[in-house]
Amino acid sequence: MEAREPLAPDAPALELRGIQKAYPGVVAVGGVDLDLRAGEIHALVGENGAGKSTLANVAFGAIKPDAGTVRAAGTVGLVHQHFQLVGRLSVWQNVMLGREPRRGWRIDARAGRERVRALARDNGLEIDPDAFVDELPIGVQQRVELLRELEREPAVLLLDEPTAALAPAEIDSFFKTITQLAARGTAIMIVTHKLHEVLAYSSRVSVMRHGKIVARFETASTSVDEIARAMVGGELPQVAQRSETAPAPRFSVRNLRAGTGSVALNGLNFEVRAGEIVGIAGVEGNGQTTLADAIAGVIPFEGEMQRPPHTGIIPQDRHREGLVLNWSIVDNTVLGRQRLPSARRGILVDRRSARADAEAIAQRFDVRAASLDVAAGTLSGGNQQKIVVGRSLLGDPEFVLAYQPTRGIDVGAAALVQSRLIEARNAGAAILLISFELDEILALADRVLVMYRGAIAGEFSGANIDRGRIGNLMAGSSV
Amino acid sequence: MSYLKRTLGGPAGAILLAFFLAAVAMLVAGVSPLDGFEALFIGSLGGRNQIAETLVQTTALLFPALGITLAFRAGLFNIGAEGQLVIGGLAAGALGAHFAPATPLAIFVLLAAGFVGGGIWGGIAGWLRAQFNANEIISTLMLNFVALAVANYLVSGPLKASNASGAETTPLPASSYLPTLIPDTRLSIAIVIAIGAAIVLRWLLKRTVFGYELRASGEAPDAARRNGVNMPRMTLLALTLSGAIAGLGGATIVTGVLHRFNTQLSPGYGYTAIAVALVGDLNPLWVCVAAFGFGILEAGGLAMQALADVPKDAIHVIEGLIILVLAARRYVATRAEAAPI
Numbered sequence: 001m002e003a004r005e006p007l008a009p010d011a012p013a014l015e016l017r018g019i020q021k022a023y024p025g026v027v028a029v030g031g032v033d034l035d036l037r038a039g040e041i042h043a044l045v046g047e048n049g050a051g052k053s054t055l056a057n058v059a060f061g062a063i064k065p066d067a068g069t070v071r072a073a074g075t076v077g078l079v080h081q082h083f084q085l086v087g088r089l090s091v092w093q094n095v096m097l098g099r100e101p102r103r104g105w106r107i108d109a110r111a112g113r114e115r116v117r118a119l120a121r122d123n124g125l126e127i128d129p130d131a132f133v134d135e136l137p138i139g140v141q142q143r144v145e146l147l148r149e150l151e152r153e154p155a156v157l158l159l160d161e162p163t164a165a166l167a168p169a170e171i172d173s174f175f176k177t178i179t180q181l182a183a184r185g186t187a188i189m190i191v192t193h194k195l196h197e198v199l200a201y202s203s204r205v206s207v208m209r210h211g212k213i214v215a216r217f218e219t220a221s222t223s224v225d226e227i228a229r230a231m232v233g234g235e236l237p238q239v240a241q242r243s244e245t246a247p248a249p250r251f252s253v254r255n256l257r258a259g260t261g262s263v264a265l266n267g268l269n270f271e272v273r274a275g276e277i278v279g280i281a282g283v284e285g286n287g288q289t290t291l292a293d294a295i296a297g298v299i300p301f302e303g304e305m306q307r308p309p310h311t312g313i314i315p316q317d318r319h320r321e322g323l324v325l326n327w328s329i330v331d332n333t334v335l336g337r338q339r340l341p342s343a344r345r346g347i348l349v350d351r352r353s354a355r356a357d358a359e360a361i362a363q364r365f366d367v368r369a370a371s372l373d374v375a376a377g378t379l380s381g382g383n384q385q386k387i388v389v390g391r392s393l394l395g396d397p398e399f400v401l402a403y404q405p406t407r408g409i410d411v412g413a414a415a416l417v418q419s420r421l422i423e424a425r426n427a428g429a430a431i432l433l434i435s436f437e438l439d440e441i442l443a444l445a446d447r448v449l450v451m452y453r454g455a456i457a458g459e460f461s462g463a464n465i466d467r468g469r470i471g472n473l474m475a476g477s478s479v
Numbered sequence: 480m481s482y483l484k485r486t487l488g489g490p491a492g493a494i495l496l497a498f499f500l501a502a503v504a505m506l507v508a509g510v511s512p513l514d515g516f517e518a519l520f521i522g523s524l525g526g527r528n529q530i531a532e533t534l535v536q537t538t539a540l541l542f543p544a545l546g547i548t549l550a551f552r553a554g555l556f557n558i559g560a561e562g563q564l565v566i567g568g569l570a571a572g573a574l575g576a577h578f579a580p581a582t583p584l585a586i587f588v589l590l591a592a593g594f595v596g597g598g599i600w601g602g603i604a605g606w607l608r609a610q611f612n613a614n615e616i617i618s619t620l621m622l623n624f625v626a627l628a629v630a631n632y633l634v635s636g637p638l639k640a641s642n643a644s645g646a647e648t649t650p651l652p653a654s655s656y657l658p659t660l661i662p663d664t665r666l667s668i669a670i671v672i673a674i675g676a677a678i679v680l681r682w683l684l685k686r687t688v689f690g691y692e693l694r695a696s697g698e699a700p701d702a703a704r705r706n707g708v709n710m711p712r713m714t715l716l717a718l719t720l721s722g723a724i725a726g727l728g729g730a731t732i733v734t735g736v737l738h739r740f741n742t743q744l745s746p747g748y749g750y751t752a753i754a755v756a757l758v759g760d761l762n763p764l765w766v767c768v769a770a771f772g773f774g775i776l777e778a779g780g781l782a783m784q785a786l787a788d789v790p791k792d793a794i795h796v797i798e799g800l801i802i803l804v805l806a807a808r809r810y811v812a813t814r815a816e817a818a819p820i
């Protein structure tokens with residue numbers, strides 16, 4: 001096969017103009033212009049939900065934009081954050097999948113194997129073409145994913161969170177390959193939120209927030225600090241009325257260890273006091289789910305945990321973990337509270353109080369439903385979430401775990417949920433708020449703990465809550 | 480329109496379709512379907528004795544079907560009602576033949592023995608699932624064969640009646656028979672106990688905290704786990720209770736019909752009961768109705784063979800068709816739900 005004619009250095013390789021993409025209730029990308037030049041490594045950074053992945057998929061052609069144009073100087077390749085490999089096929093079969101060399105009506109295995117071997121050699125990637133993919137470590141699977149895109153000789157290569165699952169050593173060798181690729185004229189865009197990688201390897205940085213590019217930097221003349229500030233927005237959070245909290249600890253963990261791998265908790269120590277919201281800030285995948293699971297009693301843990309008997313839990317995934325979708329609103333109101341004295345009469349479910357509770361939630365949270373007997377699965381996401389949150393706050397729980405309490409719901413419902421959480425706090429509840437939205441943490445929390453790789457990387461409270469420093473810690477850089 | 484669609488698309492439709500297909504099969508076999516079905520209904524509902532026999536079959540199916548209903552509602556596929564039924568019958572038969580006190584209380588002891596025996600048998604599968612995550616479909620099914628082998632061994636050896644020619648236990652003393660409901664028939668008050676069990680089961684599922692947690696585990700295991708349901712404990716309890724209800728059924732066959740235990744206790748009630756539970760839509764009261772329907776088939780099958788020269792196995796064809804149609808319907812419904820909105 002003939003090698004692609006390399007583009008001249010700095011020649012435009014990809015032009016995005018006025019890209020817009022909206023989903024019901026949310027504008028993912030709201031008018032973005034972006035240029036990639038041949039031979040550059042361009043970092044696209046931003047918080048979760050800023051629209052980075054959507055933009056990458058528009059550039060790749062997997063998502064059709066509502067408006068705007070994409071012009072590329074050649075093939076565009078995309079390496080997904082979640083690998084798209086066939087585990088039971090070998091490396092070369094995965095790389096050549098859908099483009100297998102043929103001899104007559106048969107697949108020419110030898111040619112395929114040789115092609116992959118040559119490709120790997122040219123790009124300095126060490127790999128055995130005959131290994132089965134599901135027997136390879138993650139870092140090597142990533143190489144397969146990369147080879148598959150390189151096989152198509154792309155002029156533009158997009159990498160969506162390429163190092164999310166890699167160990168540090170694998171990350172170094174990965175960037176070595178990428179740097180070589182760029183040196184040979186491929187335009188590369190890395191979607192990431194790891195700022196130290198951005199600084200070490202990219203030539204330019206674009207920062208996305210709320211679907212727009214809010215800042216562009218030449219990497220040589222910027223800093224992690226500056227990028228982080230742009231990522232989370234410079235403006236100060238709207239301050240909720242925070243009064244002094246009572247000293248009584250309601251929930252505490254000492255040396256909490258749980259989970260395995262990159263999301264394991266490495267000995268957490270913190271407490272949540274009555275009348276206080278403690279926010280856990282952090283990028284998704286740094287152990288937050290492990291923490292929530294340990295508190296909910298779904299996974300085993302080591303260390304000590306003091307959890308009051310009346311705990312309300314708002315799980316992250318309302319469909320799967322929060323509701324029985326086939327059940328009525330009334331029946332769902334009981335879930336998680338079925339053993340509390342207030343929800344039962346002896347061994348029976350107290351159906352009268354369940355209905356009264358459901359009515360109270362519907363009123364306090366403005367739940368829009370034809371009746372309280374309709375299945376929860378028929379309601380909109382916002383109304384479903386109102387039931388989950390309302391239920392967890394019934395009867396003044398001593399402690400509430402709120403994991404992404406406003407995830408994927410409209411702004412009005414989100415504001416209502418947040419107000420009710422603050423009211424519960426003012427009434428004396430201890431609330432642990434885990435959220436990937438820094439804005440939400442800053443708006444609600446009295447105290448902020450930053451979680452990075454399963455540990456608390458920093459703590460901020462009161463006047464010391466500093467968006468920029470929190471952003472830095474979230475990205476893994478020390479302050 | 481939608482009501483008709485719902486009814487015909489539901490269990491009723493499955494039954495109608497199964498009968499239609501069975502009629503086609505009879506035509507192919509050269510028998511008039513009208514004659515066949517007439518014999519079926521005369522043989523099952525044509526008189527006092529026939530109705531009594533139909534109710535005997537209904538009872539035998541109803542207990543395991545209720546046990547299966549409970550397990551299925553908890554999301555656990557208990558295919559082992561047959562084995563649980565046999566072990567329950569064995570426990571009652573062995574105890575009644577050798578250790579039963581000669582008091583009116585004996586019958587309660589024997590029924591309790593069946594309940595406990597079936598409960599242990601179901602509980603084994605529950606423990607395997609809770610402790611080692613062993614798939615309960617496999618374990619309950621395999622335990623059926625173990626149960627039959629154990630029963631076979633015991634009644635041909637240690638528990639074999641001294642004067643019996645076949646493999647069976649010593650008959651129970653008459654004092655531990657279940658009282659007869661219709662004189663001179665095999666119908667005992669077991670049918671009343673079974674319907675009572677259905678009512679209790681409905682109450683348990685609908686009203687109690689335990690039933691609430693059980694249904695939550697079946698409908699949405701992730702939500703149940705995260706909302707305070709101890710899933711291993713629930714698994715163990717549900718399969719134990721499921722087996723216990725089937726075992727109670729075995730005990731009623733021993734104390735009410737056979738008056739001894741032998742391995743011909745069940746011609747596969749525990750398997751047919753799966754279809755009964757599904758046709759009854761896993762709702763205890765509808766399961767009673769479904770059990771009656773299947774009771775008609777079981778009791779009328781012999782008459783069909785004698786009067787219309789349709790082999791009794793044709794009944795099993797109908798039963799099999801009902802299961803097939805129901806399964807196909809569920810599959811289609813699931814796929815329709817899974818389609819993107």
